[in-house]
Amino acid sequence: MTQTGAVRQQSRHAALGLTDRQVIEMYETMMRARRFDERCLLLQRAGKVNFHISGIGQEPSQVAMAFAMDFEKDWFLPYYRDYAFVLTVGMTLKELFLSLFAKAEDPNSAGRQMPGHFGCKRLRIVTGSSPVTTQVPHAVGFAYAAKLRGESSVAYVSFGEGSSNQGDFHEGCNFAGVHKLPVIFVCENNGYAISVPLSKQTAGRISDRAIGYGFPGVRVDGNDPLEVYRVMKEAHERALNGEGPTLIEVMSYRLSPHSTSDNDLAYRTKEEVEAHRKNDGIPAFRNYLTEAGLWNEERENELQARIRKELDEAQAYAERAPFQSVEDAFRYVYAEEPSSGEGR
Amino acid sequence: MTQTGAVRQQSRHAALGLTDRQVIEMYETMMRARRFDERCLLLQRAGKVNFHISGIGQEPSQVAMAFAMDFEKDWFLPYYRDYAFVLTVGMTLKELFLSLFAKAEDPNSAGRQMPGHFGCKRLRIVTGSSPVTTQVPHAVGFAYAAKLRGESSVAYVSFGEGSSNQGDFHEGCNFAGVHKLPVIFVCENNGYAISVPLSKQTAGRISDRAIGYGFPGVRVDGNDPLEVYRVMKEAHERALNGEGPTLIEVMSYRLSPHSTSDNDLAYRTKEEVEAHRKNDGIPAFRNYLTEAGLWNEERENELQARIRKELDEAQAYAERAPFQSVEDAFRYVYAEEPSSGEGR
Amino acid sequence: MPVIEYIEAIRSAMKEEMERDSRVFVLGEDVGLKGGVFTTTKGLQEQFGELRALDTPLSESAIAGVAIGAAMAGLRPIAEMQYSDFMFPATNQIISEAAKIRYRSNNDWDCPVVIRAPIGGGVFGGLYHSQCPESVFFGTPGLKILAPATAYDAKGLLISAIRDPDPVLFFEHKKCYRLISDEVPEGEYTVPIGKSRVMREGDDITVIGYSLPLHFAMEAAAELAREEGVEAHILDLRTLQPLDREGILEAASRTGKVLIVHEDNKTGGIGAEVAAIIAEELLYDLDAPIRRLCGPDVPAMPINPPGEKHFMLNKEKLKTAMLELARY
Amino acid sequence: MPVIEYIEAIRSAMKEEMERDSRVFVLGEDVGLKGGVFTTTKGLQEQFGELRALDTPLSESAIAGVAIGAAMAGLRPIAEMQYSDFMFPATNQIISEAAKIRYRSNNDWDCPVVIRAPIGGGVFGGLYHSQCPESVFFGTPGLKILAPATAYDAKGLLISAIRDPDPVLFFEHKKCYRLISDEVPEGEYTVPIGKSRVMREGDDITVIGYSLPLHFAMEAAAELAREEGVEAHILDLRTLQPLDREGILEAASRTGKVLIVHEDNKTGGIGAEVAAIIAEELLYDLDAPIRRLCGPDVPAMPINPPGEKHFMLNKEKLKTAMLELARY
Ligand SMILES: Cc1ncc(C[n+]2csc(CCOP(=O)(O)OP(=O)(O)O)c2C)c(N)n1
């Protein structure tokens, strides 16, 4: 974007300290996550994989949140819909497909865990599991480790709004509140926990729960990535300044069924889903970029072609890749070599 | 109390709908609980019993809360310091001593559980355990049962402020909030969880947690039993009207050590304790009654003598009573007779 | 008698008990409007309304805890844990509360709750949708634990569980839901808690187990009879707590050669207790060491197909172990 | 060598490891300023500050979960559960998380956490301050479980646990804290995880067990040797997970008569697995059925003194069982 006249107002993203390049990258990553996700749904319907759990609708906020983090120092404890988040912090499409096809080379679990169960030390992504919300106290533990060592590191942890009703949410938040730990709790409120709508999960607002733990809670529109970025950046700064945790409730809508095993029309209507599809943050962000003079149809076509190629290559690689050998299937129950036990 | 002149202001308790008789009974019950508790401490120091856990300092609010309940219809899930509460709903000193001495006739557990672990179906007191906060979801279950059956019944459940940091607090409150159940959550905030002060338990206010569950939370001075009564009565009415739960945080101070096994001077000073002793709600309530013309020294002396006699008799009975026989010690792991399984 | 699926047996047990007894209700995640992620509770909300087929918040400790409270209040709750892998947040409520309510109150209070949970693997569920949690709860007196292998037992035992005055964990194998169908009477019936059942009679070897792997054992036994003339005696424990001591001893002494089988991992599993019971009562009647064929001592099964297959028991593994024992 | 108390052995193991390795820290309820309800962590906050001897909120799932997170981050947390009875709220963190972190990440992540918890009764603690929770965790691969009986082992095993790269549950018997004292070297030493220890040699009967009841067995053995000429061979398992198979088989075959003893209730306890191991390996070397002397299958012990005494094992009960076995 060229700013010719001095009267020209600063763009929203520039005001937030985001460069043009960055917002373009944000858009591209959302789109990459979206197309990856759609491909997974397709592969499952085609019978090529057994299972996929989709993040469609939540990508704009996930990318924005990741952009507010420090990839060299922070720790990431994403939940199972955070494809766009992990793509932003550096996981590759090839790695995601390796996980989808449950292949040995999958860095997340060597094809042991379901897709969407992220973990990759190289990328500072902490291994996650299926029982929801267990990662919340873990993130607090990472934040505590940072405090104990005097390191400038922030822990990001996400979970659904249904999952925020687990005891571990409460215990983890309260612990972090007492010790003013550098952790950001992100509730990705997509309106449903499988079939159970928000109104049957809680009568309160998730963001308000922070009050009871003595730190700020913020609700933000997940379809507005720039606002999500702003809120996250603020939380990140609070964390680094020793001001403690923040709870962020990102409002979105789960456009896909819960997972490929779910028939969502048993509990919601097509019309409801279609109504929410209109609020999709990705086209809105494309419009923003277009209006800012940073995007056009040509670039869009180029991007789509590029992503398609990336997907095709990554998928082909993962499809061909071998499963973990059965000889290795039972390894790593315990450490194979005793650690030296050396202190430091 | 005689109200002679029309100009004479209505007393606080009359304004709340409490009769003179009732406030006198309230006072007598607080005092009975206090003297019982002191006797237990004495017996433990004398080596006559192994263990006592004291409620000294929390009696005024406990009595006031019980007075707001319906003994015929409500359900009570008190925690281990609620001696004054259970005395008010009908447990006798004899029964409490039987529990202290762990005798067979103890209605709470036949001397199986520690003292302070209440339970007595006759009095609608639900059996409790030592792991803190498990009773909170139970109370919600009682409230749910009332709703399902269409009964006008409210569940009372209490717990300490430390215990409010357990996952079960969160899960229980949230469940009750969603279904607008007739339950009153009472946090007896006495400043400490064993050695850990409130500031290390939470950075928030316990009462504020209700906001996140969509129902009211109230903080009240536990040394002001009339105000506690007012707040409880209101919560009770809300519950009966189908308006759902209330969280009440009763502020007090734990004047005794955590239990007879605890040396509290390892983590607080004598001075701190003495400073709080000045706020003791019992003498303040006696003053209130005196000023209202309902109490005098003569009545006080009579009461003390009466309580002493009650304590002596009850203690003597319990001391002499037999332990549960070892033949019975392992009974009731399961039902001894299969239930008929009859529906209704 | 009509042949129905294992899942239908469970569904109809709940439906019929709810019709019969207004105290019975179900609660859990997605059990209401959706009818359960496996459709086990399908139709219950339509028939009995929201209050008796309740979609709860996502919080297993509350599901168990509220059910326990409601049970103490006189209702007969059936709490569903969506997968048994997800019941561990409720461990404290189950072990510290449900199991001890009668004992600690000296019989003043009781806790007639049923907690249903789908166990086991073979459905490409990976680490956390495939586990067998039996060993975690087995050592806790005060609980009863059931694990049916057939549709007949699933229905009859679930009805018994609902009517039982004590807390019952009901472990249904999710792989059995549609794989297993058998004859189930139309009318009401119960299967007694605490009684094992001889699934097959034979004089050469005894197989003792529960749940899914028994079907592998039955197939293997049929082949071994045909191919090798080996006749296996197969005992379905059905109830894991309390174990049917007499049934176990009778089955073991019948052949003197015992193979214990379960999908839960070997170390610390139910099979250890069964072996210990036999070793303390029947030592001199045994003609071979007591063997156990169980899941490997590995945290949980991988989702990738070769890994899952490697982990699971199957007919071939059973057949090999049974033949080896017969030849001992 | 100085003779110190079991509790002092535990305290000094933590202190010395904290001096040696800045990654080590303790957290739990009342472990800081108060130094623990049993004084196990006394002095640590003075010496190492609040950050390394941390008083946590009253929430066991967070204590375990935060410790697990910190362990994954590279620290070496020692989480205290005030009583093992109160560790059940942390079950999900222990079983679903700690035990599976290495396996599920294919060795990318690890979880070197130690969770200490006082077990056992005999202290008039009643139902919920006396339990033995071993059976709940024993069947979960990925965990290591230690249960020392002596001060020497308590210190050496705790040091090994802290240095171990995997999650370790460390069960200390609260009755041993001050009852048991023995020789402990001044300097640093470790006791290997997974190795049992012969406490006493003998050729008539074998007693296999762990924790407090072994002391009753030792006393009983001394009396039996003197009074009856019966020489008992006594094996302390020390590590419950992984069990020392070779050690068990060697001890069992030495006399051919095995009594297994533990305070945790019998059904589904560690003793079942020990019996099963012997029954699958040594059947023909046994001269008597394998016996188990354990806590009764009752939810937990009563607080009233006759009830508690009736529940607990003691020297007399051991002696009777040992003599009976010797005479078999
Ligand atoms: C402890 C636990 N209970 C149940 C489940 C099964 N389950 C998986 S996802 C899910 C719903 C989660 O809803 P929410 O937290 O809102 O996240 P969303 O899937 O909507 O993103 C449930 C019930 C689980 N994984 N873990």
Ligand SMILES: Cc1ncc(C[n+]2csc(CCOP(=O)(O)OP(=O)(O)O)c2C)c(N)n1
């Ligand atoms: C789950 C659990 N953890 C630990 C304990 C040990 N414990 C008993 S009382 C207590 C402190 C409780 O503090 P609070 O909730 O404030 O109640 P108070 O005793 O102050 O009335 C602790 C840690 C327990 N009983 N249960």
Ligand SMILES: [Mg+2]
């Ligand atoms: Mg959701």
Ligand SMILES: [Mg+2]
């Ligand atoms: Mg307190």
